[in-house]
Structure formats: structure tokens, C-alpha cells
Amino acid sequence: xxxxxxxxxxxxxxxxxxxxxxxxxxxxxxxxxxxxxxxxxxxxxxxxxxxxxxxxxxxxxxxxxxxxxxxxxxxxxxxxxxxxxxxxxxxxxxxxxxxxxxxxxxxxxxxxxxxxxxxxxxxxxxxxxxxxxxxxxxxxxxxxxxxxxxxxxxxxxxxxxxxxxxxxxxxxxxxxxxxxxxxxxxxxxxxxxxxxxxxxxxxxxxxxxxxxxxxxxxxxxxxxxxxxxxxxxxxxxxxxxxxxxxxxxxxxxxxxxxxxxxxxxxxxxxxxxxxxxxxxxxxxxxxxxxxxxxxxxxxxxxxxxxxxxxxxxxxxxxxxxxxxxxxxxxxxxxxxx
Amino acid sequence: xxxxxxxxxxxxxxxxxxxxxxxxxxxxxxxxxxxxxxxxxxxxxxxxxxxxxxxxxxxxxxxxxxxxxxxxxxxxxxxxxxxxxxxxxxxxxxxxxxxxxxxxxxxxxxxxxxxxxxxxxxxxxxxxxxxxxxxxxxxxxxxxxxxxxxxxxxxxxxxxxxxxxxxxxxxxxxxxxxxxxxxxxxxxxxxxxxxxxxxxxxxxxxxxxxxxxxxxxxxxxxxxxxxxxxxxxxxxxxxxxxxxxxxxxxxxxxxxxxxxxxxxxxxxxxxxxxxxxxxxxxxxxxxxxxxxxxxxxxxxxxxxxxxxxxxxxxxxxxxxxxxxxxxxxxxxxxxxxxxxxxxxxxxxxxxxxxxxxxx
Numbered sequence: 276x277x278x279x280x281x282x283x284x285x286x287x288x289x290x291x292x293x294x295x296x297x298x299x300x301x302x303x304x305x306x307x308x309x310x311x312x313x314x315x316x317x318x319x320x321x322x323x324x325x326x327x328x329x330x331x332x333x334x335x336x337x338x339x340x341x342x343x344x345x346x347x348x349x350x351x352x353x354x355x356x357x358x359x360x361x362x363x364x365x366x367x368x369x370x371x372x373x374x375x376x377x378x379x380x381x382x383x384x385x386x387x388x389x390x391x392x393x394x395x396x397x398x399x400x401x402x403x404x405x406x407x408x409x410x411x412x413x414x415x416x417x418x419x420x421x422x423x424x425x426x427x428x429x430x431x432x433x434x435x436x437x438x439x440x441x442x443x444x445x446x447x448x449x450x451x452x453x454x455x456x457x458x459x460x461x462x463x464x465x466x467x468x469x470x471x472x473x474x475x476x477x478x479x480x481x482x483x484x485x486x487x488x489x490x491x492x493x494x495x496x497x498x499x500x501x502x503x504x505x506x507x508x509x510x511x512x513x514x515x516x517x518x519x520x521x522x523x524x525x526x527x528x529x530x531x532x533x534x535x536x537x538x539x540x541x542x543x544x545x546x547x548x549x550x551x552x553x554x555x556x557x558x559x560x561x562x563x564x565x566x567x568x569x570x571x572x573x574x575x576x577x578x579x580x581x582x583x584x585x586x587x588x589x590x591x592x593x594x595x596x597x598x599x600x601x602x603x604x605x606x607x608x609x610x611x612x
Numbered sequence: 613x614x615x616x617x618x619x620x621x622x623x624x625x626x627x628x629x630x631x632x633x634x635x636x637x638x639x640x641x642x643x644x645x646x647x648x649x650x651x652x653x654x655x656x657x658x659x660x661x662x663x664x665x666x667x668x669x670x671x672x673x674x675x676x677x678x679x680x681x682x683x684x685x686x687x688x689x690x691x692x693x694x695x696x697x698x699x700x701x702x703x704x705x706x707x708x709x710x711x712x713x714x715x716x717x718x719x720x721x722x723x724x725x726x727x728x729x730x731x732x733x734x735x736x737x738x739x740x741x742x743x744x745x746x747x748x749x750x751x752x753x754x755x756x757x758x759x760x761x762x763x764x765x766x767x768x769x770x771x772x773x774x775x776x777x778x779x780x781x782x783x784x785x786x787x788x789x790x791x792x793x794x795x796x797x798x799x800x801x802x803x804x805x806x807x808x809x810x811x812x813x814x815x816x817x818x819x820x821x822x823x824x825x826x827x828x829x830x831x832x833x834x835x836x837x838x839x840x841x842x843x844x845x846x847x848x849x850x851x852x853x854x855x856x857x858x859x860x861x862x863x864x865x866x867x868x869x870x871x872x873x874x875x876x877x878x879x880x881x882x883x884x885x886x887x888x889x890x891x892x893x894x895x896x897x898x899x900x901x902x903x904x905x906x907x908x909x910x911x912x913x914x915x916x917x918x919x920x921x922x923x924x925x926x927x928x929x930x931x932x933x934x935x936x937x938x939x940x941x942x943x944x945x946x947x948x949x950x951x952x953x954x955x956x957x958x959x960x961x962x963x964x965x966x967x968x969x970x971x
Contacts, residue, residue: 315917316930323927325692325934327701354761354837355917355927360823367826369837480936589932 299371299503299510300344300560308350311337312370315355318476319584319592320376320396329353333374335579336395336501336518338572340372343517343565348572362387365504372514373502376472383502392514394500395576396584397596397605399493400432401471403478406486408465413492417442422464424448424455428495433468436494456480470497475590493596513559520566522608523548524575526599531574534567547611555611566611576606667943677934689937690944693928697944700764700919706756710767713744721959741778760838764919766948768838772845772910772920777903779846784853785892789883791858802854809851815912817844822916841913845906852902860895861887893967900960904953921945 303309313321313333321331329337329351338348354370365373366388376398377383379391402413410416413436423430425448437444447464449455456477459467469477474489481487501518503511524530527545529537537545547553549570550563557563573579584592598604623629639649670684673691680686690697699707720740727733748771751757763771790802809817821840829835864887872882892899914923925941928934 315914315919315923316927318930318932318935322930322932323696323701324931325696326704327696352759352761355919357915357917359819360916363823363826367829369826476930476932476935479932583932589935 299507300513303344303371303510307345308352309337309341309344309372310352310354310370311340312354312356312361312364312373312375313337314375315357317376319472319588319590321353321374330583332396332579332583333376333501335573335583336374337372339517339521339569340514342568342572343520343559343561344513346562346568348568362389365389365502368504371503371510376499377502379498379500379502388505389502390505390511391500391502392511393518394498394605395518396472396499398470398472398497398499399596400429400468400495400497401474401493402466402468402490403459403474403487404466404490405462406488411490413490413494414440414442416444416466416490418444419466420445420447420464422447422449422455422458422467424452425450429468429470432495468494471595472499472584472592475584475592479589491593491595509560513561516555516559516611517569519608519611520548520569521573521576521579522599522606523611524566524570525577526601526608529570529575530578531570531572534570538567544611553612685940685943686937687940689928689934689940692934693924693931693941696765696928697921697924698765699767700924701762702758702764702767703756703762706750706758709747709750709755709758713747716740716743741774760836763838765924766921768913768918769907769910769920769922772838772842772913772918773903773907775842776845776849776906776910779842780849780853780906781899783846783850785857785888787850787854788857788861791854792861806851806854809848810855814845814848814909815915817848818912818916820844837916838918841916841918845910845913849902849906852906853899856895856898856902857891859898860891860893863894864891896960896964896967900956900963904956907953907956908949921948 311334313329313331316322317331317333319331320333321329323329334353337351337353341351342348354364356364356370356373356375361373361375361377362383364370373389374395376396377391378398379394383389384391402416404410404416404419408419416437421433421444423433423446433444447458449458452469455467458464460481467474467477471489471493478484478487478489501514503514523544524534527542527548529545529548534549538549538551540546540549543552547555549567550556550565554563556565559565562568574582577585580594580597581587584590585594594602594604596605598606600607640646666684668684670682672680672682672684672686672688675688677686677688680688695704695707699710702710717740720736723736724733727736746752746755748763748767749758749760787802787806790798791806793799793802818841821844822837825840826835868886868890869882872886875882877885911920911922913920914926919927922945925938925945929936929938929941
């Protein structure tokens, strides 16, 4: 712990100006590969299949950047990082891009020498409850027993939520997250609370996943997004607009299967996205067909979401906040023009 | 006159031999002893049959995840992920390379037993790590390069342990000799290094190597993460080996040092020919003990994002198609560790016997 603090301290003061070097794009083009920091295994976001191939929502984002910059989604070197070393890896240049379920907070954005390029998953604390409670909303949780890990932010959020809604809960407290889950599994409590994205994974670990359900309410903000080094605006732009491009593709109905047909589209937005008109690619320092390659090789945001965490994956997370803005969600790609 | 005739030796009376005698003597000699025997039997009864049920009888060995009906261990998970547990992300087509290295190591251990010629032995000791490195990392002789990010699983555990053991041993001996030296600078440097390293936990050293060190490098210099960890582990282990060897050195009677001197041997000659062979021999149990500890300590590399065999459990169970198989994963890894550590201690026993000169 101590050393991480020292590391952060060092990086946030004297070393930063040297590290914030420009030219990540040039380096990536020269190496011919994007070094992408991922997790050491988070279901649905970055993990490996039985063949050892990385997959997940965050992994797809790495692939999108590689597709945009290098013209091939496979030109990614995955660097698995633990939560503690992820920022150093970015600051020291070990990775060009951090795509590892990292929450965008003020402290991280300002004092760690990194910039968040956007949000690729709006997460937040939710509730996993036993179905025999017979409730469908968190507002009915009054009097429920919770398995909680002592001394965590989730516990604080839970207390705040119940105070603000004037409800009460009983707590069964545990030391580690493993014990907490085990307590829930064994029926010591009616509900557990954690980040929603994790609850869906947890649900599948139950002996009978259908005996429990995730409630729709979210009580805290955990915007997860990709981050880059501060001070390299060209690279920052590329990463940010890669995210927007895959969202814009979803909004315009461009998918990996129809993208070739879409090249002939007369819709000006589609034409600008796919580079048949306009100079979006050129302005980013990329090829005109940068977004075409993203959609062709990785797919749009909806495709990635459904495949890895959404309805086509065992996790089955509903889109919720991660719907597009015009469908009631928070995903709002800035216009490409 | 009575003539003495040799009588045939009689077998011991039936009450003094056989299974019952042994049981009575060892397990039921008095009330306390009997009580603990029964208690022990009861505990074994509580643990072992369910364990066998879970591990073998009720276990699922074949089929797919969806077909599981039995309540025991679902070993199909291990079978499905076996390659990852063994090789990590090492490309499947190249698995023969680490396999070959393992084969070479086995051959090496056998050869060390039978080859008597010292020069051949030394040549083998020096060549094996080089050949192994070239085979695993590639890049020479037309072998495809495999980057260290792709190394993982048991292979990585073995590499980290092997490098830690092989590199720390000579370094540890030098440090031990340095600590015993009469030259003040050498001595204080050795003591300083040993005490500093032994004063910090391995996890801190690994954190330094992975989190702090990169900040001091110039931009663009990409110092391999595995290499950083290996250097950290080697330095850490060498301090412990140094102390173990020092124990051996101090157990050698002063007469041996004087004998070496009076034969006209110089410092290094005396050390290599007279003192170290004896000191190392009596240190074998402790050296092996600390190597076994190191082998288990290698799991700490998981906190810096290297996928050793234990970290592989986290990764493989985060595959959305295989969620909730942690227990099988951890049991499997436990068995691997036990087998390897047990083999190491058995090997050390055989080495001890070989060097046992009964004095």
C-alpha cells in the first residue's frame, strides 16, 4: 500500500512532465501494435476463453482502437494489470491505453496524470435479492437482511440509501467478499449489494441462478471508461472518437454484417462515419475508413455489449443506463461532422 | 556333563507380536492414548469419505457443462482449461517447446546421477538454462518469438522458481562468504544487502519492481515485467540462501580452515576444495527448505499481473461460460503444489543420502 502511495506521489509531482510525452500515435504506428492494459480476469469485461483468446467489452474496446489506428483489430498486445499497478503502467508507458473497468473520478482524472476518454459502461451499485422475498424494486427492501463486507464503500452507500429513503435493514457482516457471497449462497441473508456488473456474474455462481434476481435500481455512480496518458491530445482524441464511432454506428444502425452495404448509403451521417465523405479520419491522423474498420472487425457498441455482457452472453445484463440517449439511456455519441 | 545344545530361537509369544500387539502398544496403551486414537479415527471418518465422494465417486469427468447432474467435483472444467493451467497464453502450436524443456530437465536430473566426469557435469549445468531459455522464448535458430506476456500457468511458476533457485544459489554463496570476509567493505556491503533484503517482505520487492521502478526509466524503455520480477525474486532469495550457507560455514570447525591454510591453499582454493563442500552438505536440508518456500512464494507474482498457475484460477473462472468453478480450480492447483513440493523434498533426501559420508 505504502509503495503504491509513494508511486502515485512521485508520478503526480516531479516525474509527470517527462512522462507526458507526445507521440503515442507515432509509437503505436511504428510498433504496429497497441499495448492495451486489461484486467486479470473480470467476467464479461476482460477475460480469456478456453483457447486463451482475450474477450469482453473492455477487450473489444482495445480491438476497436487497434482497428482504427492499425487497420486490424488483432494487432493488440494485452497487458494484464492488477488494480494497484494499472495507473503506473499507463504513466510509465507500458500500456498505450487502459481499458480495465476503471471508474472515472475527479481524483484520478486530475492528480494521476491521466485522462478518461469517455464512458463505455455506466455501472453502479445494485441489489441481488432472493426471489422468495417476492419483491421487484429496491423500494420494497424495508426490513431485509443484507450480507455486507465490513468497511467498504458499498456498505456506506447502502447505509446512505436506506437512510435517505427512510427504510431499515439488518446486516450480517463479513470480512472478505468471498465470505459475503458465501453467506448469501447459504441463505444467511436476503440480499447482497455490489456493483451491478458484478452482481450478474455472482448470480451465475449460485447453485440455482434462477432463484435470485438483480433489482433494477442503481444507487451509486460508477462510470467505467478507457483512460490514456495526460498530455497527448492527438492520442486522446483517437481513443475518445473510437468510443463515439462505435456508439454512433449503433445509433445509425450500422453493424458488422451490414457495414459493406452501408458504404453505399446516402445518409450523410453514415457517409461521414464510414469516411465516404468528410475528413473525420484525416483530422484524427487516421485513414478515412477508420470507423468502417472498427465496425467491420469489432462491431458497433450494441454488438459488443450483447455479445459479452448483454442478452447473448450468460451474464444477461440489461442495457439500463447503457442504452443510447434516444432510447432512454446515457450513451450519447458526439456527432461526427 | 551337560552338553550345551543350541536351541532354535522361539518366535515371540503371540501376545507380543502381530497387528494387535502393535495396535495396543502404539494406539491404545492407556486411556488418553485410546481416546485420541478414537478421536482421530472419527475425524478421519468425517473428512475422508465425503472427500472421496466429492473428488472421485460423484465427480463429473466427461461431457459438457450443461450435462452435469452429479453433485461432486466438476473436473470437466480442469480438462477444458488444462492447457491454460499448464502454459498460460503460450501458443498452442508451440507447446512442444516447454514440453521439450521439461523433458531435458528430467534427462538432466538422471544424467547428473550417472555422469561422473566433472567437466561434463559443469558443461551441462551451464548449457541447460541457455537451451531452455532459447527454446521457451524463441527468437533464435528460426524459432518463433513468444513474448513473456504470453507465458503463464504452471510453466511460468516453474520458470520463476527455477530462475530464482538457480540464480540465487551462487549469489547467496558469494554473499555468505562476503559476510564472513575480513575485508571491511566487502563485509559491510554483504551484511547491508542481506539485512536490508531480509527486512522487507517479498511482496514489497515485487511491488517496487512492477510499480515504482518503471517510473524511473526513461520514456520508451520497456523493461520486461517478468524480468523485473525475476530480478527481485533472485535478490530476495539470495539473501536467505546466504544466511543458510553462513550457518553451514559456521558449523565447520576452525581446524578445517587451518588445515586448508597449512596445505598452502589460497582463499578460493581452500573455500572451494575444503570448506564449501562440507558447509553446503550440512546446509542441504535448509537450502531445500528455503527453495520449497520460494516455490510457494512465486504465487506472489500474481499481484503484479503475471499469470502463474494460481492466478490462472482467477482468469479461467472469469470466463463467462465457466463461472463458479473456483473450488475445482483451487483444489487442482493445491494438488499440483503438493506434488511438486513433495517431490522436491524427496529429491533433497536422496541428495542428502548421496553426500552422506558419515562423519
